Amino acid sequence: MVETGNLDSTVATRKPAFRAGKGHAIAHHGELLQGVFEDDAGRLHRGLMTLPLDRIRSVATFKITETARIKALPPDRTKAETAARLTLEHIDRSHTGGDLVIKSAIPVGHGYGSSTADVVSSIRAVADAHDVKLRRSSICRLAVAAEGASDAIPYEDQAVLFAHREGVVIEHFGGALPPLLVVGFKAHNGTPIDTLGLQPARYGSEEIQLFRILRGLASRSIRFQDPYLLGRVATVSAQISLRHLPKSRLDVALQIARQHHACGVQVAHSGSLVGVLLDAAQRDAWTKALDLAQTIRDAGFKDVEIHSVNTEEALENET
Amino acid sequence: MKLDADYFRALETPRLARLAPNLVAAAFPLMKLMPARFILDRAEASGELKPGAHIVETTSGTFGMAVALLAAARSYPLTLVTASSLIDRKYQARLERLDATVVAIDDPLGDGNQTGRLKFLNNTLKENPESFWTRQYDSAGNWLAYANLVDILVRNVGQIDFLVGCVGTGGSLCGTGTFLRQIFPDLKIFAVDTHRSMLFGQPVGKRMLRGLGNSVLPGNVRHELVDEIHWVGAYPAYQSAHALFRDEGVFMGPTSGAAALVAKWVASKHDGATVAVIMPDEGHRHADTIYNEAWLADLPGWPCKHPTEPETLSRIRPAKESDWTHFPWARRRLDDVLLSQ
Numbered sequence: 001m002v003e004t005g006n007l008d009s010t011v012a013t014r015k016p017a018f019r020a021g022k023g024h025a026i027a028h029h030g031e032l033l034q035g036v037f038e039d040d041a042g043r044l045h046r047g048l049m050t051l052p053l054d055r056i057r058s059v060a061t062f063k064i065t066e067t068a069r070i071k072a073l074p075p076d077r078t079k080a081e082t083a084a085r086l087t088l089e090h091i092d093r094s095h096t097g098g099d100l101v102i103k104s105a106i107p108v109g110h111g112y113g114s115s116t117a118d119v120v121s122s123i124r125a126v127a128d129a130h131d132v133k134l135r136r137s138s139i140c141r142l143a144v145a146a147e148g149a150s151d152a153i154p155y156e157d158q159a160v161l162f163a164h165r166e167g168v169v170i171e172h173f174g175g176a177l178p179p180l181l182v183v184g185f186k187a188h189n190g191t192p193i194d195t196l197g198l199q200p201a202r203y204g205s206e207e208i209q210l211f212r213i214l215r216g217l218a219s220r221s222i223r224f225q226d227p228y229l230l231g232r233v234a235t236v237s238a239q240i241s242l243r244h245l246p247k248s249r250l251d252v253a254l255q256i257a258r259q260h261h262a263c264g265v266q267v268a269h270s271g272s273l274v275g276v277l278l279d280a281a282q283r284d285a286w287t288k289a290l291d292l293a294q295t296i297r298d299a300g301f302k303d304v305e306i307h308s309v310n311t312e313e314a315l316e317n318e319t
Numbered sequence: 320m321k322l323d324a325d326y327f328r329a330l331e332t333p334r335l336a337r338l339a340p341n342l343v344a345a346a347f348p349l350m351k352l353m354p355a356r357f358i359l360d361r362a363e364a365s366g367e368l369k370p371g372a373h374i375v376e377t378t379s380g381t382f383g384m385a386v387a388l389l390a391a392a393r394s395y396p397l398t399l400v401t402a403s404s405l406i407d408r409k410y411q412a413r414l415e416r417l418d419a420t421v422v423a424i425d426d427p428l429g430d431g432n433q434t435g436r437l438k439f440l441n442n443t444l445k446e447n448p449e450s451f452w453t454r455q456y457d458s459a460g461n462w463l464a465y466a467n468l469v470d471i472l473v474r475n476v477g478q479i480d481f482l483v484g485c486v487g488t489g490g491s492l493c494g495t496g497t498f499l500r501q502i503f504p505d506l507k508i509f510a511v512d513t514h515r516s517m518l519f520g521q522p523v524g525k526r527m528l529r530g531l532g533n534s535v536l537p538g539n540v541r542h543e544l545v546d547e548i549h550w551v552g553a554y555p556a557y558q559s560a561h562a563l564f565r566d567e568g569v570f571m572g573p574t575s576g577a578a579a580l581v582a583k584w585v586a587s588k589h590d591g592a593t594v595a596v597i598m599p600d601e602g603h604r605h606a607d608t609i610y611n612e613a614w615l616a617d618l619p620g621w622p623c624k625h626p627t628e629p630e631t632l633s634r635i636r637p638a639k640e641s642d643w644t645h646f647p648w649a650r651r652r653l654d655d656v657l658l659s660q
Contacts, residue, residue, distance in 0.1 A: 042360070205361075205459070209466030213498055216470035218479050232502055255573060 020063040021131075023124025025117040026153050027106040028054040029184055029275050029307060030268025032177075032230060033218055033237045035211035036203050037161060037170050044208065045163040046200065049169045049218060049233075050152040051266055051275065052181065053307050056112065058104035060121035062129045068273035069097040072122075077102050079115060080122040081140040083146035087126040087134075090142060098129065101184060110186060111271015118152050119143045125163025157310050159222045171215065173222035180227055180309040181289040182264070185301040186272045187247040201244035201269075210236065227279040234277060238267040250274065252299055260292045274301075280311045327388055328555060331356065333468065335475055335597075336537030336569050340448035342586035342594045343476050344579065345468060346569050350599040351455075356386035357464030358453050359393070370397065373450035374565035375443050377436040380453050380487070380530055381600050387417040398438045398443065402426035405529075429525065431533050447656050455488050457538030462494030469498040472595055481589060483509045483582040484597035485531050485574045488516055491597055496544045509585055510545045510648070511555070511578050514637045519548045519648065520657050527553035527640050530600070531574040544657070545648045549629055552640040554618075557609045558625045560602065564610075570602040573609050580643065584629065634660055 033047040045196040062084060070088075080102055088094045100122055106114040123142050127134045136154040143150035143166030152169075153160035159173040174272075203211070214233050221229035235254070242250060247267060253274050257265045263277040276296070278289050286306075293304045331352035333345035347353075362368035376383065379401040390397040404426040411421050424430040424439055432449070444450055453462050468491070482499055484492035496508040514526035516532020518541070523534045528551070530656050533540075537554060551559075553573065560576030563569045563571045571579075575598035582596035608614050615621050620641060630643040635656075638644050648656065 109427060188337050205463055210498060210501060212466050213469045213473060216474040218500060220474050224477065226477065229473075236501060 012063040019129050020061055021125045021127065021129025022059065022061050023128055024057050024059045024127075025120035025124065026052055026054040026156060027058075027112045027117055028151060028153055029182055030111045030266060030273045031151075031237070032234045032266050033161070033211075033214055034241065034269040035214070035237065036208055037163075037211055037215055038097055038208075039170065045170055046165050047163045048151060048163050048269070049159065049161055049173075050113070050155075051234075052153060052156055052177075052309065053112070053182075053306065054156065056106050058102060058106055058117035058121040060100060060102045060118070061123040062101075062122065062125035063099045064129050065097050067097050067098060068095055069315070070100060071097075072100045074102065074115070077122075077151060077260075079147040080118040083119040083122045083142055084126045086142050087123045087144050088130075090138065091127060091130055091132045093130055098126065100125065102210070107203055109271070111171050111268020111273040113151050113153060115147060116143060116153060119150070120148050120154055137167075137169065140169075143167065159218070161218070171219065173219050175222050175225070177222070178225040178227045178230060179287055179311045180230075181280045181311070182266075182275040182307040182309060183262075183278065183289055183292045183304065184273060184275040184307055185253075185296055185304040187250065187253075187267075187274050187301075196212075196254060203240075203244075207240055207243075210240065227263045227277065227281070227303050230275045231262065233264070234263035234266035237269075238265050238274075241267055241269045245269065247272070247274065249301075251301075253296070253301070256292070256295050256299060260288065260295065263290065273291045275307075310312065327352070327392075328356075330388075331385075331467075333471065334527070334569075335471075336567060338569075338579065338583060338596075339565075339586045339594075341590065341592060342582055343472075344569065344582070344596045344598050344630055346571060346575070346598045348490060348601055349381060349385055349388075350597070351380070351382040351385040352388065353467055354455060354461040354464040354494075355382060355389055355453065356457075358455070358458055358460035359389055360388075361460050362451055368395075368451045369449060373398065373443075373447055374453060375400070375440055375450055376453045376455065377401070377433070377440050377571075378429070378455065379407070382488075383414060383419070383421075384410070386453055387414050387419040390419065391417040396420075398422060400424060400440050401633075402432045404429045405431060409607075430534055455490065455537075455539075456535075461488060461490035461539050462497065464550065465491055465494030466498050468495050468524075468597070469502070471586060472499070473502065476593060476595060478503060478593060479506065479595045480592035481507045481509060481582075481585050481594040483511065483578055483585055483594060485511045485578050485599060486540060487531060487533060487574075488537045489518075491599065493539060493541040493544055494647065495597060497541070500544070507546045509547045509549060509581055510543050511549050511551055511574075511581050513577065514550050514552055514640065514642070514644075516550075519545075519550075519646075520635045520653060520660070521550070521637050524637060528556050528573055528577065530572065531556075531577060536653075542648065542653045543650050544648060547645060548648045549581045549643065549645040550638065551580055552619060552638065552642045554623050554641045555580055555626050555643050557615070560605075560609060562568075564602065565616075569598070571598050572600045572602055572605050574599060581629075581645075584627075 556577035
């Protein structure tokens, strides 16, 4: 068995019949930005900027078998199974198959990206079993081929604007997200949303022009590691998303965020998650987050949790 | 369409000049190319503008030059309608070199005869139903195009607290302001107009400062965005343009001078805030006039004292070409302000 999540490891000494690989994928907390974006040729692409959550993960193991058959567990993970099949084709091993086992701690139906995480962990597990290192861009393309749309979680904390229906990066913002604390909760009393049943939003001219600006502002916020500008990006994107997927009482969340001098509010554009963003580098950031969480609980929101993104605490916990 | 005619996109990309530690100017070679390109692109995409169709517009200013560049590159015949009192021979020659037809309507009153120009334009449209009117005064494309400027500003400056810009059609200031305020809700917007322009409630009269203000009210002017209105006379605008060139090496037209005058004052009053100012065109067109000492010397009352502060008006009224006035507009509609007068 290969070590957890280490895609670079080459274990050449394993006996072929028992070769197995492991892959993980992180969850996310919805998006910091989602809309349509123009490329240099003037064509529009649907795209998003994911808010990664690296504490909740999907872990897949893939054990190579000699028959060209893939068996997934749990058996309902058909997209992950498809992703495994496509990965074998991509690395030219389609004559082989394997047993795919997925263990995920990611809740389903709220916008945490559980389905994509299963797909991505499966792709990584298959590649790992065959001692192949895949580029992030290949993982994304395979994920989109397997489930029609994906998110940018293969890029983890690297900020990218990602065309989620095409599986390609529209713009690399050139760095990691600034350290954030996310006070997350669920709108709609936590009722899950059938994300695949949602119609893609149809945006108007003004919204499309606004997305151009939000992309520019996102780029600035990454270049200067400015959580407040990033918070503005998220808030405006959340406000636009309300016109397409209403979230009950988001105005209350926006007001609480303002009162607590938070950076902004982000949402899962196809889920029930809402997150208030705080600058994790400020003094007493955790105290402020706990205080904010209490206010949000008092306002009647469900499942209030604090997540850290790209903070030093998170790094220490990982090692 | 010929080749992808993007080789002059740089003309609609402003240079960003820092005029003070907290003041950034977006100095455009030819700002109107931004809305002109956006309007044509949209009309081409929607099928409203067919290949080779006749384009018409009423303009005596830089929007005409912008459409002429695009029309030439994309093989559209173009007619620009202006008034005899507004003819600038050299500018007309440049437009004609781009194969634009410039029609000057007789203008006995010297007020630009916008009514006569529109009548001519409507006749042209009636005779040739395939023709396309760019409608810079009321096309939404005019203000929507300025998301490009906001993109450039936020990428390079980040947060902006004050926006200062001229108003003629309303496209640049109201477009930039609409978008920028969605990103930064506390943004203050300062509009720059000139005496005897009717845009912000002054009685119409002869305006010395060309390219700023209007004698009709374009639909793209959104008064309720504006926090404060400044009326700058021709002379302080010229002086400010001279200072921009001498002190900053930024060679712009007189309307840019008017905007810079107001913006520098705003920046000096608000130390900790970031101010952005829009400067729409370069000074070359004005080399024989406002950058020419002999021409200046013939102006009545020139040289005059350069105002360092605007005079605050409690009632809206026109002033001398050497004056600079302002009025707290407070995001009101034009009718509401006029009623309160």
